[in-house]
Each structure stands twice: as C-alpha cells, then as structure tokens.
Amino acid sequence: MENRAESASLYFKSGSSDKVYHASIESAEGGFVVTYAYGRRGATLSTGTKTKAPVDHATARRIFEKLVSDKRSKGYTDGDTGTPYLHSDKAGRVSGLLPQLLNVIDEREAARVVADPQWVMQEKFDGRRLMLRKIGAVVEGVNKLGLVVSLSAPIAAAALDLPGDFVLDGEVIGDRFHVFDLLSRDGTDLREQAYSDRYGALAALIGSVSPSARIGAVDCWTSAFDKADRLNALRARNAEGVVFKRWDAPYRQGRPNSGGTQLKLKFVTTVSAVVTTINQQRSVGVSLLNGEDWQAVGNVTVPANQNVPQLGDVVEVRYLYAGLVGGALYQPVLLGVRDDVEPAECVVAQLKLKAS
Structure with a gap:
C-alpha cells in the first residue's frame, strides 16, 4: 500500500503555559489511522487516536484536517514560538483579553x-x-x-x-x-x-x-x-x-x-475530564491527569439530547462524590463538551472525595 502519511505539529504559548500538539495520519492494517500526542513541551506527552479502526485515506484526511483546524481555533500555531495570530479575522483568534479566574x-x-x-x-x-x-x-x-x-x-x-x-x-x-x-x-x-x-x-x-x-x-x-x-x-x-x-x-x-x-x-460538584473511551449504548469513559499519567475515573451516559463526544474531547461532568480509592465518580451526569478548557487542566486535584 502506498505510504500516504502526513503530520502536523502545533504550539501554544501564553504566560507559563507552553504546550505542543502533534497529529498524524499513519498506515495501519490496510488502511489509515489518525493519532495525536499533546502536553507540556519537553515533558512526556499523552497520546491517543481519533480512529477506533483503520479507515480509507479520504476519511482519515477529513478527520486529520478537522483535528488540526480545531486546535488552531483554540490558539495553537504552526510556528514553534507559539505566538498567536493576533490579526486574523477568523473565529478562534486571540483577543488580547483574559478573564480573572476564581x-x-x-x-x-x-x-x-x-x-x-x-x-x-x-x-x-x-x-x-x-x-x-x-x-x-x-x-x-x-x-x-x-x-x-x-x-x-x-x-x-x-x-x-x-x-x-x-x-x-x-x-x-x-x-x-x-x-x-x-x-x-x-x-x-x-x-x-x-x-x-x-x-x-x-x-x-x-x-x-x-x-x-x-x-x-x-x-x-x-x-x-x-x-x-x-x-x-x-x-x-x-x-x-x-x-x-x-x-x-x-x-x-x-x-x-x-x-x-x-x-x-x-453548591453542586462538577469536574472537567477528558474522554478516553467510547463505549456501547451511548456511554463514554473519562479520565483525569494524575502527574503525567491519565487515571480513569469511570463511565458516564450520554443524554439523548447530546451528541456522543469524540475521543480527546473535554467534557463537564456533575457528580455526587469521588471514591477515596481510584477517584471513581458516583452518580455522574454528562453536562456537555467544553471547548474552553484544555486537557492539561483536567487534573485529579479537582475531585471532591467521599468523606472517610
């Protein structure tokens, strides 16, 4: 099979944040898969795939282009300086404003x-x-x-x-x-x-x-x-x-x-988590960053009025409490996808643990 691999490396730098995102199309088992790796520049990167099984090249190309476009819309750039395009008229450009966070x-x-x-x-x-x-x-x-x-x-x-x-x-x-x-x-x-x-x-x-x-x-x-x-x-x-x-x-x-x-x-407890598995019967598995490793914290049903999130999406989940061992979420409810939260922010420190 003809090798039609393709890759892109994108960068984001703002204040103390210095991140890299790699995406690629790779040959696999008679077809192609779209893989990604992301994290802090110079550190061990988290990896994943946007294709559960090999697909044809045209499909892989569409998935790859959407993935790269989504990251650029969040401020990532092709240049390794990570300097945003301040004067672009496209949605997703850096505004020059940042909020005070609580x-x-x-x-x-x-x-x-x-x-x-x-x-x-x-x-x-x-x-x-x-x-x-x-x-x-x-x-x-x-x-x-x-x-x-x-x-x-x-x-x-x-x-x-x-x-x-x-x-x-x-x-x-x-x-x-x-x-x-x-x-x-x-x-x-x-x-x-x-x-x-x-x-x-x-x-x-x-x-x-x-x-x-x-x-x-x-x-x-x-x-x-x-x-x-x-x-x-x-x-x-x-x-x-x-x-x-x-x-x-x-x-x-x-x-x-x-x-x-x-x-x-x-008054209610929520957590931002990353979708790491797509299950059957409209359910996704979510994980949180524990140091440099991803820790699974359970599965959550996707409501009928929401689309099933994609692998790598950040989602907001309401829950009652998290288990003392493993941080498993009790009574999780999917609130929706968050396009204003980065995966690196989805850490286990967010969890409200069950009182011992």
Missing part, C-alpha cells in the same frame, strides 16, 4: 467572607464564562481562554443598543448574558480600579435594562445579613453557587495559585 473555597472559608464587609457576594450561574467586547458596530464574544467565539444574535443586538464602547465580563445562558463586571468603557481601561467603582460604572451603563432583557447586571449583596440571607435562599432553590469579590480589589487576569480576590463556593 479559586474554589469550602464552607468554613465562605462563612468568613460572608461576615467580612470587605467582600461582596453574587450568584454564580450555571452558564459559560464570556467576555463581550463592543467597539463601534463590532460586537464579539471572548471565552475564558481569551479566544474570540461566536455570540448569539440576540445578545449581540442587545449590546449594540447600549451606548458607547465597552468590555463586559459575565456568564451566558442561552440568549441571556448575566454581567458581573465592566473592564473598560469608551476606551478607558477600568481594571485597575476597585471593584466597587467598576460595579458602579456597570450599573450606570446597563442599570436601566429590564430584568427580562438579553443583557443584565448580576445583583451584588454587601452586608453580612444580606449575604447570609441570600446564601440560604440560593441553596434552597438549588442554585449553582455564589461568587465572592473583594470590594476594593482591581481586576487581575488569570488564576492565582491559591486564594485571591475573587472566590467561588459551588
């Missing part, structure tokens, strides 16, 4: 910040993190990786109805954008200002918008009494959780190693 806290820490007047509280929604940038008549969404993503037409239209230029930060659920921060206004960067000032400017920008509008500001509770009262009410209606922010803190992109000025308390 560390999870436990109940004891939550009780402390509820009582502290320097911390304010907001509801955490079960949505997708999104920044929205409007410059003139151009409106675009930016995901938590800092990449430009598609934006629903109703939200984009609502943004155009708001005056001036701005960058908003919030969570999107369907066609509604819940905004909790304002990062810039008419060309002025607000990120060094205290959160109290940014929230005041946000209220001035969209405070007159009705609660049923496509874009709305998230309520902010400041007193210890109001925080405790709303915390109990949100638990009672099975909300996603709450977010705490220091009233006097500037906006700092990225996630600190611990603590920070923005924290979250989750």
Whole structure:
C-alpha cells in the first residue's frame, strides 16, 4: 500500500503555559489511522487516536484536517514560538483579553467572607464564562481562554443598543448574558480600579435594562445579613453557587495559585475530564491527569439530547462524590463538551472525595 502519511505539529504559548500538539495520519492494517500526542513541551506527552479502526485515506484526511483546524481555533500555531495570530479575522483568534479566574473555597472559608464587609457576594450561574467586547458596530464574544467565539444574535443586538464602547465580563445562558463586571468603557481601561467603582460604572451603563432583557447586571449583596440571607435562599432553590469579590480589589487576569480576590463556593460538584473511551449504548469513559499519567475515573451516559463526544474531547461532568480509592465518580451526569478548557487542566486535584 502506498505510504500516504502526513503530520502536523502545533504550539501554544501564553504566560507559563507552553504546550505542543502533534497529529498524524499513519498506515495501519490496510488502511489509515489518525493519532495525536499533546502536553507540556519537553515533558512526556499523552497520546491517543481519533480512529477506533483503520479507515480509507479520504476519511482519515477529513478527520486529520478537522483535528488540526480545531486546535488552531483554540490558539495553537504552526510556528514553534507559539505566538498567536493576533490579526486574523477568523473565529478562534486571540483577543488580547483574559478573564480573572476564581479559586474554589469550602464552607468554613465562605462563612468568613460572608461576615467580612470587605467582600461582596453574587450568584454564580450555571452558564459559560464570556467576555463581550463592543467597539463601534463590532460586537464579539471572548471565552475564558481569551479566544474570540461566536455570540448569539440576540445578545449581540442587545449590546449594540447600549451606548458607547465597552468590555463586559459575565456568564451566558442561552440568549441571556448575566454581567458581573465592566473592564473598560469608551476606551478607558477600568481594571485597575476597585471593584466597587467598576460595579458602579456597570450599573450606570446597563442599570436601566429590564430584568427580562438579553443583557443584565448580576445583583451584588454587601452586608453580612444580606449575604447570609441570600446564601440560604440560593441553596434552597438549588442554585449553582455564589461568587465572592473583594470590594476594593482591581481586576487581575488569570488564576492565582491559591486564594485571591475573587472566590467561588459551588453548591453542586462538577469536574472537567477528558474522554478516553467510547463505549456501547451511548456511554463514554473519562479520565483525569494524575502527574503525567491519565487515571480513569469511570463511565458516564450520554443524554439523548447530546451528541456522543469524540475521543480527546473535554467534557463537564456533575457528580455526587469521588471514591477515596481510584477517584471513581458516583452518580455522574454528562453536562456537555467544553471547548474552553484544555486537557492539561483536567487534573485529579479537582475531585471532591467521599468523606472517610
């Protein structure tokens, strides 16, 4: 058989992140397979295949091209410097924006910040993190990786109805954008200002918008009494959780190693995991990174209203708890594929273990 192997090496570098992704078409048993390897540059790479069995070359070529295209849309480049294409008009380009990411806290820490007047509280929604940038008549969404993503037409239209230029930060659920921060206004960067000032400017920008509008500001509770009262009410209606922010803190992109000025308390437990097996009867096996090795943590059924994820996809799974031995997920529920989380972020440290 004619050797029609093909390969591509892609790179991503941003801050302390320095990653490589290799994809290739290889001859195998009378056909072709598409394989991949990824991880931190210079470290042992995780490997896998996008084809469960050999396929014809045309099929392998389509799978290979989609795989490479998907990685480029997430900011990977052909050059080994990993420098993103800043001026590309294609979706997936690097926006120049990165969000401030939150560390999870436990109940004891939550009780402390509820009582502290320097911390304010907001509801955490079960949505997708999104920044929205409007410059003139151009409106675009930016995901938590800092990449430009598609934006629903109703939200984009609502943004155009708001005056001036701005960058908003919030969570999107369907066609509604819940905004909790304002990062810039008419060309002025607000990120060094205290959160109290940014929230005041946000209220001035969209405070007159009705609660049923496509874009709305998230309520902010400041007193210890109001925080405790709303915390109990949100638990009672099975909300996603709450977010705490220091009233006097500037906006700092990225996630600190611990603590920070923005924290979250989750009422439900979820984990980002990588699909490592495709099972029969609409089920997939998921794994987490334990050091440099992938640790299987169980199988999860794919709901009828979702497509079966592909090997290597990152998925979000809700679960009750994880076993003390092996980290197996109990009562897992597949929430969907995450295109804004990298496999390297899917680590066992995320797990909430069953109390001994």
